[in-house]
Amino acid sequence: MNQNGESSRGGQIGHGRDHSYRSSLLLFLAASIWGVAFVAQSVGMDYMGPFTFNGARSLIGGTVLLPLIAFREQKQKKAETRKETAEERKQRRKITLIGGVCCGLAICTASMFQQIGIQYTTVGKAGFITTLYIIIVPIMGLFFGKKVRRIVWAGAAIAAAGMYLLCVNETLSLNRGDVLVFICAVIFSIHILVIDYFSPKTDGVKLSCIQFFVAGIICTIGAFLFEEPTWSGLVSGAVPVLYAGVMSCGVAYTLQIIGQKHLDPTVASLILSLESVVSVLAGWVILGETLNLKEIFGCVLVFAAVILVQLPEKAGEAALMSGADS
Numbered sequence: 001m002n003q004n005g006e007s008s009r010g011g012q013i014g015h016g017r018d019h020s021y022r023s024s025l026l027l028f029l030a031a032s033i034w035g036v037a038f039v040a041q042s043v044g045m046d047y048m049g050p051f052t053f054n055g056a057r058s059l060i061g062g063t064v065l066l067p068l069i070a071f072r073e074q075k076q077k078k079a080e081t082r083k084e085t086a087e088e089r090k091q092r093r094k095i096t097l098i099g100g101v102c103c104g105l106a107i108c109t110a111s112m113f114q115q116i117g118i119q120y121t122t123v124g125k126a127g128f129i130t131t132l133y134i135i136i137v138p139i140m141g142l143f144f145g146k147k148v149r150r151i152v153w154a155g156a157a158i159a160a161a162g163m164y165l166l167c168v169n170e171t172l173s174l175n176r177g178d179v180l181v182f183i184c185a186v187i188f189s190i191h192i193l194v195i196d197y198f199s200p201k202t203d204g205v206k207l208s209c210i211q212f213f214v215a216g217i218i219c220t221i222g223a224f225l226f227e228e229p230t231w232s233g234l235v236s237g238a239v240p241v242l243y244a245g246v247m248s249c250g251v252a253y254t255l256q257i258i259g260q261k262h263l264d265p266t267v268a269s270l271i272l273s274l275e276s277v278v279s280v281l282a283g284w285v286i287l288g289e290t291l292n293l294k295e296i297f298g299c300v301l302v303f304a305a306v307i308l309v310q311l312p313e314k315a316g317e318a319a320l321m322s323g324a325d326s
Contacts (some may be wrong), residue, residue, distance in 0.1 A: 171249020
């Protein structure tokens with residue numbers, strides 16, 4: 001009886017770890033795509049304004065998901081063993097729509113605060129302040145009754161230190177732009193928690209598709225109100241817009257939603273913070289930007305933090321203790 005019970009429980013734990021590792025890999029892929037997208041966004045700004053760029057890439061991101069949704073719908077219909085009732089279908093669609101709208105509003109608002117704020121501060125300070133969601137997410141989670149392991153707090157602190165070394169090259173002082181980017185970090189934290197709430201209740205791909213159409217429509221309206229979008233600008237900046245739309249929006253944000261289903265939101269935020277590391281490496285490889293010793297050490301700290309929070313609790317605490325003893 002005990003042997004069977006232990007075997008069953010061990011199988012469940014192993015299955016859970018498999019889900020955790022798979023989810024971590026999906027989030028790392030998302031962070032890598034976003035990191036390279038910083039280069040695309042930097043180039044895209046040469047041809048159009050922030051509202052136009054964000055509107056175009058969001059609408060592209062939503063559009064490329066439509067064929068995938070249709071394919072999945074057909075596949076699910078064939079695999080169904082029980083027909084959904086009309087009430088169940090209505091409830092599921094309602095949750096998906098509400099979740100998609102909430103995610104779309106959050107991601108649209110955060111992106112625009114970041115884009116506007118960066119005009120009044122340095123890129124390095126903006127990068128560091130944005131990734132403060134590493135700390136903000138677990139703090140917000142406490143208000144929703146989410147317990148955070150000590151190892152995760154330690155990982156968040158190490159990652160924040162790494163982000164500082166990686167992104168900040170001058171004395172940290174707050175100005176108007178810094179405040180706007182900090183608001184962006186708070187809203188990105190809300191976005192992570194909203195996904196954590198809705199992703200287990202609905203289809204992640206549909207949720208992602210709706211959020212992009214919501215963000216794309218809002219940004220497009222903003223483009224016509226505050227900018228002068230032109231077809232020539234969109235054509236000239238087609239490559240960065242397509243990368244940001246197809247890969248950054250359509251692929252990466254969908255990977256985030258699917259990946260977060262089996263991970264604590266604080267751990268997810270730590271893995272997603274690797275986008276800053278990848279962006280520095282992408283700038284180094286693609287744009288020829290250089291990394292100094294301080295920035296390289298910052299990259300190492302962030303990677304170490306992400307690896308630390310992936311360890312089982314006892315092993316992670318042992319690693320912390322051995323680090324303290326040495």
